Amino acid sequence: MKYMLGIDIGSQSLRVFLFDEKLEAVSHRSTAQYIEVERPLWATQNANLWWPAICGSIRSILGETGVDPKDILSVGCCAHMHGAVPLDKQGELLDENIQLYCDKRTYELVGRLYQDGTAEELYETAGNIPATSWFGLKIRWIRENQPKLYDAIHKVLTPKDYINFKLTGMACIDPTEASGSLLLDVATGQWSDLLIRKIGIDREKLPAIVPATAVVGEVSRQAAAETGLYPGTKVAAGSGDMPTSMYISGIxxxxxxxxxxxxxxxxxxxxxxxxxxxxxxxxxxxxxxxxxxxxxxGSGADYRWLRDTLAAREVYEAEKARADPYDYLSSLAEKTPAGANGLLFLPHFLGERTMGSMHSRGAFIGLHLGTELPIMTRALLEGVAFDLKRTIDVLEADNVRxxxxxxxxxxxxxxxxxxxxxxxxxxxxxxxxxxxxxxxxxxxxxxxxxxxxxxxxxxxxxxxxxxxxxxxxPCNKQLYEDLYHAFCQAHDALQPVYERLSIHY
Incomplete structure (x- = not known):
C-alpha cells in the first residue's frame, strides 16, 4: 500500500492526515492554533509553533500505524493565506508573529492607494482591489514599520510555502498565493514590475512561481531527521487553504x-x-x-466566540456527556423557531474586506429581557448565512448561474x-x-x-x-426574505456608526 501525506495549517488548528491509495484517512493528528489579537485590527499567529507541531504529528502517525516512510509517496501542504513569513539568507525566521489574512493593520496603506488614484491603476492588472488581506501589502507594511527587519529579508514566503521550505530547502510560491498578493499580472501569471513598483517592495525578495501540482523538491535529510519522513520524498507546491478546499469540493x-x-x-x-x-x-x-x-x-470565529464567551455552562454539560459542544449548541438552535424571534446578528467581528468597512463589527439587534442562549445561537447561524447570501446575490447579478x-x-x-x-x-x-x-x-x-x-x-x-x-x-421563504432585507438595512445603517467608533477604538 502506498500513501499520501496532507498538511493543513489553519487559524484554529493544524492538521496532519495520512491517506492511503483508496483515499481513506489511515491516521491523523490535530494541534490547536490560536489567533493573537495584540491590538485592534491586528491578528497574528506564532509561526514558530507550526514546524514542531508538524514534526510531532508525523512522528506520532508513523509510530501508531507502523507505515514504512518509504511508502509515503508525496507530501502536500496548504495553509491560511496571504501571511508574510520573512526569512533571512540562512533561511531563519526573522519574525514569528505572522500577519494573518484577517489582520487589517495595512488599512492606512490601502487608504493611500485609493486617495492617490493608484488603486484604479492596479485593478485591471491585478484583477483585485487593494485590500488589507493581500500578501504584497503586508510586505510593504513591514518595509514602512520594521525597516531593519525588511532590509534583512532574503525571501518572503506564505505560511504554506514556509513549510515547503522547511521540508525541502526550496523557496517558491504557487499561483493561488501569488494571485492573492496584489503583485501578480493576471494576464501573464507572472510577477508584475508595474504592481511591484506601485506597491513599493523589492522584487528579489519574492519567490519563484510554480504550479500547484509541481514537485518543488524532496524532503531533505535534516527534515527527514526531524519528521521521520524518508529523505527524498516528493513535496508538491500545493495551494492556499481556501482554493484547496474549493478544488476538493467540486467547484x-x-x-x-x-x-x-x-x-x-x-x-x-x-x-x-x-x-x-x-x-x-x-x-x-x-x-x-x-x-x-x-x-x-467571521463565521466559525464568531461561533467560537459565542461558545467561549456565552456558553460556559452548556460547554460544561456537553463535555460532561462527552459530546461536541457545537453539536449541543446546534441542538439548541434547532429547537428555536426560524427567525430567532426577530433577533438579528451581524457577523463582522473581524471587519469586512469588501461590501463593507474594515471597521465593521459584530452586533446583535433585537435583544430583550427574554433573550436566551438558544435564540442567540440561532441568530448567529442565520446572520452568517444572511451575510453569505449577499455574495450569492452579487455573483448572480454578474451572470453566474x-x-x-x-x-x-x-x-x-x-x-x-x-x-x-x-x-x-x-x-x-x-x-x-x-x-x-x-x-x-x-x-x-x-x-x-x-x-x-x-x-x-x-x-x-x-x-x-x-x-x-x-x-x-418553502414555509420559511417569506420570513427569511423579510429578515434578509432587514439584515442588509441594518448592515448599511451601522457603517457610519462603526466609522465614528473607529476614531476612538
Missing amino acids: HRKNVIVDLSATTGVIACHSRHPILDRRLLNIHSPVSGWIVYRSLD AEVVHHVSGAAKSPVWSQIKADIYQKPVYTLQGNEDSVLGAALLGGVAVGLFSSPAEAVDAAFSIKDIFEPN
Missing part, C-alpha cells in the same frame, strides 16, 4: 457555488477568467481558471446550519462525504504531482461523494 462542476465555512466564511464560484467586480475577489485555481469569491472574516451549493468545512458538520442556509439561499445545499476538505485536497495535489492520478480532475472524482441534500423549506 469546477457546472452551475455550482461553494460555501466554505470554517473560521472564515467564503462563497465562491469557478470562472475561466477573473470577474472584475469590486465587490468580489479573484484567486487563481490550483488547477485551471479562477476562483471568484468574497470572504466573511448558481443552481446548487456545496457546503463544506466545519459548518457543514451541522445539519441545522446546512438547513438554515438552504432556506436562506433558497437553493439545494449539498454536504460531502468525509469533509476533510482542505487537508485531503492538499494530499491529492501531492498525489497528482507524483503521478498517482492522471489529472487533478481524476483525483477529485475519486474523492467526491455527496453525503446529504438539504432542500429549501
Whole structure:
C-alpha cells in the first residue's frame, strides 16, 4: 500500500492526515492554533509553533500505524493565506508573529492607494482591489514599520510555502498565493514590475512561481531527521487553504457555488477568467481558471466566540456527556423557531474586506429581557448565512448561474446550519462525504504531482461523494426574505456608526 501525506495549517488548528491509495484517512493528528489579537485590527499567529507541531504529528502517525516512510509517496501542504513569513539568507525566521489574512493593520496603506488614484491603476492588472488581506501589502507594511527587519529579508514566503521550505530547502510560491498578493499580472501569471513598483517592495525578495501540482523538491535529510519522513520524498507546491478546499469540493462542476465555512466564511464560484467586480475577489485555481469569491472574516470565529464567551455552562454539560459542544449548541438552535424571534446578528467581528468597512463589527439587534442562549445561537447561524447570501446575490447579478451549493468545512458538520442556509439561499445545499476538505485536497495535489492520478480532475472524482441534500423549506421563504432585507438595512445603517467608533477604538 502506498500513501499520501496532507498538511493543513489553519487559524484554529493544524492538521496532519495520512491517506492511503483508496483515499481513506489511515491516521491523523490535530494541534490547536490560536489567533493573537495584540491590538485592534491586528491578528497574528506564532509561526514558530507550526514546524514542531508538524514534526510531532508525523512522528506520532508513523509510530501508531507502523507505515514504512518509504511508502509515503508525496507530501502536500496548504495553509491560511496571504501571511508574510520573512526569512533571512540562512533561511531563519526573522519574525514569528505572522500577519494573518484577517489582520487589517495595512488599512492606512490601502487608504493611500485609493486617495492617490493608484488603486484604479492596479485593478485591471491585478484583477483585485487593494485590500488589507493581500500578501504584497503586508510586505510593504513591514518595509514602512520594521525597516531593519525588511532590509534583512532574503525571501518572503506564505505560511504554506514556509513549510515547503522547511521540508525541502526550496523557496517558491504557487499561483493561488501569488494571485492573492496584489503583485501578480493576471494576464501573464507572472510577477508584475508595474504592481511591484506601485506597491513599493523589492522584487528579489519574492519567490519563484510554480504550479500547484509541481514537485518543488524532496524532503531533505535534516527534515527527514526531524519528521521521520524518508529523505527524498516528493513535496508538491500545493495551494492556499481556501482554493484547496474549493478544488476538493467540486467547484469546477457546472452551475455550482461553494460555501466554505470554517473560521472564515467564503462563497465562491469557478470562472475561466477573473470577474472584475469590486465587490468580489479573484484567486487563481490550483488547477485551471479562477476562483471568484468574497470572504466573511467571521463565521466559525464568531461561533467560537459565542461558545467561549456565552456558553460556559452548556460547554460544561456537553463535555460532561462527552459530546461536541457545537453539536449541543446546534441542538439548541434547532429547537428555536426560524427567525430567532426577530433577533438579528451581524457577523463582522473581524471587519469586512469588501461590501463593507474594515471597521465593521459584530452586533446583535433585537435583544430583550427574554433573550436566551438558544435564540442567540440561532441568530448567529442565520446572520452568517444572511451575510453569505449577499455574495450569492452579487455573483448572480454578474451572470453566474448558481443552481446548487456545496457546503463544506466545519459548518457543514451541522445539519441545522446546512438547513438554515438552504432556506436562506433558497437553493439545494449539498454536504460531502468525509469533509476533510482542505487537508485531503492538499494530499491529492501531492498525489497528482507524483503521478498517482492522471489529472487533478481524476483525483477529485475519486474523492467526491455527496453525503446529504438539504432542500429549501418553502414555509420559511417569506420570513427569511423579510429578515434578509432587514439584515442588509441594518448592515448599511451601522457603517457610519462603526466609522465614528473607529476614531476612538
